[in-house]
Structures are given as C-alpha cells and as structure tokens.
Amino acid sequence: MPVVRVEWLAGRSRAQKQELSEVFTQEMSRIAGCAPEHTQIVFTDVERSDWAVGGVLNDTPKG
Amino acid sequence: MPVVRVEWLAGRSRAQKQELSEVFTQEMSRIAGCAPEHTQIVFTDVERSDWAVGGVLNDTPKG
Amino acid sequence: MPVVRVEWLAGRSRAQKQELSEVFTQEMSRIAGCAPEHTQIVFTDVERSDWAVGGVLNDTPKG
Amino acid sequence: MPVVRVEWLAGRSRAQKQELSEVFTQEMSRIAGCAPEHTQIVFTDVERSDWAVGGVLNDTPKG
Amino acid sequence: MPVVRVEWLAGRSRAQKQELSEVFTQEMSRIAGCAPEHTQIVFTDVERSDWAVGGVLNDTPKG
Amino acid sequence: MPVVRVEWLAGRSRAQKQELSEVFTQEMSRIAGCAPEHTQIVFTDVERSDWAVGGVLNDTPKG
Numbered sequence: 001m002p003v004v005r006v007e008w009l010a011g012r013s014r015a016q017k018q019e020l021s022e023v024f025t026q027e028m029s030r031i032a033g034c035a036p037e038h039t040q041i042v043f044t045d046v047e048r049s050d051w052a053v054g055g056v057l058n059d060t061p062k063g
Numbered sequence: 064m065p066v067v068r069v070e071w072l073a074g075r076s077r078a079q080k081q082e083l084s085e086v087f088t089q090e091m092s093r094i095a096g097c098a099p100e101h102t103q104i105v106f107t108d109v110e111r112s113d114w115a116v117g118g119v120l121n122d123t124p125k126g
Numbered sequence: 127m128p129v130v131r132v133e134w135l136a137g138r139s140r141a142q143k144q145e146l147s148e149v150f151t152q153e154m155s156r157i158a159g160c161a162p163e164h165t166q167i168v169f170t171d172v173e174r175s176d177w178a179v180g181g182v183l184n185d186t187p188k189g
Numbered sequence: 190m191p192v193v194r195v196e197w198l199a200g201r202s203r204a205q206k207q208e209l210s211e212v213f214t215q216e217m218s219r220i221a222g223c224a225p226e227h228t229q230i231v232f233t234d235v236e237r238s239d240w241a242v243g244g245v246l247n248d249t250p251k252g
Numbered sequence: 253m254p255v256v257r258v259e260w261l262a263g264r265s266r267a268q269k270q271e272l273s274e275v276f277t278q279e280m281s282r283i284a285g286c287a288p289e290h291t292q293i294v295f296t297d298v299e300r301s302d303w304a305v306g307g308v309l310n311d312t313p314k315g
Numbered sequence: 316m317p318v319v320r321v322e323w324l325a326g327r328s329r330a331q332k333q334e335l336s337e338v339f340t341q342e343m344s345r346i347a348g349c350a351p352e353h354t355q356i357v358f359t360d361v362e363r364s365d366w367a368v369g370g371v372l373n374d375t376p377k378g
Contacts, residue, residue: 001166001368002323003129007231008349009316014112016347018120023342025118031334032327040127041115042070049203052230053316055214057207064135064179064292066255071128075158077238081246082157088244090149095142097134103253104241105196116127133294140364144372151370167367168322175266178293181277183270190261190305190355192318197254197286205284212279220271221264229316242253259357301329304356307340309333 002028003040009058010045017043065091066103072121073108080106128154129166135184136171143169191217192229198247199234206232254280255292261310262297269295317343318355324373325360332358 021041028034048058067087084104091097111121147167154160174185193213210230217223237247256276273293280286300311319339336356343349363373
C-alpha cells in the first residue's frame with residue numbers, strides 16, 4: 001500500500017525510472033516488509049523554471 | 064475548504080472528470096457537511112511511464 | 127491504482143471517512159472504470175491552526 | 190529544508206514565479222529563520238479542466 | 253484558488269504561521285493577482301525523525 | 316534537489332526509516348546522479364483509520 005513519490009528535475013530517462021522503481025520496491029520489501037505488488041512509485045518531473053532554490057529559479061543562467 | 068486530489072493514469076476524458084467532480088462534491092456535502100462552493104477537486108493525470116506497481120513501470124509490455 | 131487524497135479540517139468521524147471511502151470508490155468505478163480494489167483513499171486531517179484562508183489561520187476568533 | 194509548493198491555475202509567467210520565489214524565500218528567512226539556500230519553492234500549474242470548485246471544472250463556460 | 257503548502261520541520265509557532273500566511277497571501281495578490289480570499293495556505297510540520305537529508309534522519313546526533 | 320516522499324501505514328521504526336533513507340539516497344546517486352546531500356526523504360505515517368483500499372478503511376476488522 002505504500003506510495004513513494006519521486007519529485008525531481010525533468011531529464012531522467014525511462015530506464016533510470018525503471019531501475020529506481022525496481023530497487024526502491026525491493027528495498028521497501030527487504031527493510032520494511034512491504035509486499036512488492038503493493039508498493040507504488042510515482043515520478044513527477046519538474047521543469048527548471050518551476051523549481052527555485054535560494055529564491056532563484058533553476059533555469060536562471062549563472063552569472 | 065477541503066481539497067480532494069485525484070491522481071490516476073492519464074486517459075480519462077473531461078466528461079468523466081466533470082461527472083466525478085459533481086458527485087464527489089455532493090457527497091462531501093451530504094456526508095461531511097462541506098459547503099459545495101468550498102470543495103475543490105484537483106486531477107493529476109500520470110503517464111504510464113511515471114507510475115510503477117510492483118517495481119514495474121505501467122508502460123512495460125506484458126510478456 | 128488511483129490514489130484519492132482528502133485534505134480537510136480535523137474533526138470528521140471515522141464513520142464519515144468510511145462512508146466517503148465507499149461512495150468515492152464506487153463512483154470511481156462507475157464513472158471511470160477503476161477497479162474498486164485498486165482505488166485508495168487517504169485522509170489528511172489538518173488542524174485549524176495549520177490552515178489559512180485569506181491570510182488568516184482558521185483558529186482565529188472572529189471579531 | 191522547507192519545501193513550499195504553489196499549486197495554481199496555469200497561466201502565470203516565469204517572471205511572476207521568479208518574483209514570488211524571491212519574496213517567499215526572504216520571508217521564510219525573516220519570519221521563521223530558514224536559511225534561504227535551504228528553502229525550495231516548487232510550482233505546479235494546473236489546467237482549468239483539471240480543477241473543479243463547487244463541483245464545476247474551471248473551463249466550464251459561465252451561463 | 254491557489255493552494256500553498258509549507259512543509260518544514262516542526263517547531264515553528266502559531267504566530268510565525270500567522271505572519272507567513274498574511275505575507276504569502278498579500279504577495280500572491282500583489283505579484284500574481286490572486287484574490288486574497290481564494291488563497292489557502294496549509295502548513296505541514298514534519299518531525300526530525302521523518303525527514304532525511306543526505307541519507308541521514310534529522311534527529312541523528314552530530315558526531 | 317530531489318524530494319522523495321514515502322507515504323505508508325504507521326508502525327515502522329526509526330531504524331527502518333534510517334535504513335531506507337540511506338539506501339534510497341545511495342540509489343538516487345548511483346542510478347540518477349543526484350548528489351546525496353541534495354536528496355531529501357520525507358516519511359508520512361498514515362493511520363489505518365485514514366487509509367481505505369477497495370472502499371474499506373484499513374482498521375476494519377476482517378469478517
């Protein structure tokens with residue numbers, strides 16, 4: 001039943017998402033006893049222009 | 064003031080979202096006494112390649 | 127696979143959550159074809175002192 | 190470490206997001222003592238057809 | 253209609269939340285034209301033992 | 316900058332959360348190249364009475 005959300009900057013590939021999904025699901029099972037078929041992983045790709053750190057959007061050119 | 068979020072695989076139509084919004088809002092009113100004009104419903108369509116169950120992304124062909 | 131989150135002010139009873147869960151799950155099935163056993167509903171009770179509308183926390187006495 | 194999410198109707202400009210990011214980050218620092226470089230702001234633009242208020246999607250023509 | 257969520261470590265006071273709510277709501281109005289009465293701010297206090305940075309939970313004593 | 320949220324039924328220990336945090340952070344680094352110090356993991360423990368599957372809250376006795 002666990003839901004794991006991964007929110008990160010857009011740009012990762014489907015292969016990276018697939019590998020992370022596998023590993024996270026296995027580790028949820030090994031460490032916390034969650035049945036793999038009950039673990040869901042949802043990826044949210046965020047554009048650089050939608051994510052600010054320190055008050056500066058991530059698509060801002062570095063001076 | 065309630066906020067209801069529906070997170071599901073992309074592919075449902077606008078008509079389905081409209082009908083769900085109506086029904087959910089009515090039921091929030093009937094069951095929990097929430098004024099309809101204060102209930103908000105937000106839909107998030109997730110691509111199959113962004114949602115894994117059992118460690119497998121949903122756009123993986125079944126073998 | 128759908129996940130429905132209901133975020134509202136704390137104070138509703140278990141019976142209200144149970145009834146909403148049933149109805150929302152049935153309507154997700156009827157309107158959008160989601161298998162009931164795949165629909166999850168998660169409730170988040172928010173304290174009045176953690177929710178502001180119009181810049182005023184909800185536990186503020188009305189003058 | 191704080192994460193601030195702004196979920197609103199799509200349509201605001203990058204300049205508005207940048208200005209909000211700056212101000213929110215400064216105010217988080219001034220009011221709550223959060224180091225600016227630890228504050229993250231994430232914007233989620235929601236389409237009108239994905240957001241209902243009072244049981245009516247926001248792209249519904251007003252009668 | 254905007255919903256702003258502030259997710260941070262537990263420990264801030266009600267007064268800090270009230271002041272942030274006011275300022276954020278004013279700035280949403282000034283910068284993005286959101287009517288103050290439509291802006292909602294929701295605070296989520298997270299315990300140190302529920303938030304890891306760099307793979308280390310925040311209640312870990314520093315060595 | 317990635318934020319990983321783990322939403323699951325309450326009951327897991329601090330040690331399980333610490334181990335998961337370490338492993339998830341390492342795998343985010345290995346698979347997706349995310350600097351460990353930029354990866355944050357937030358755990359949300361949900362009570363059984365706040366999570367329904369198939370229209371039934373998780374604290375319902377099985378008949």
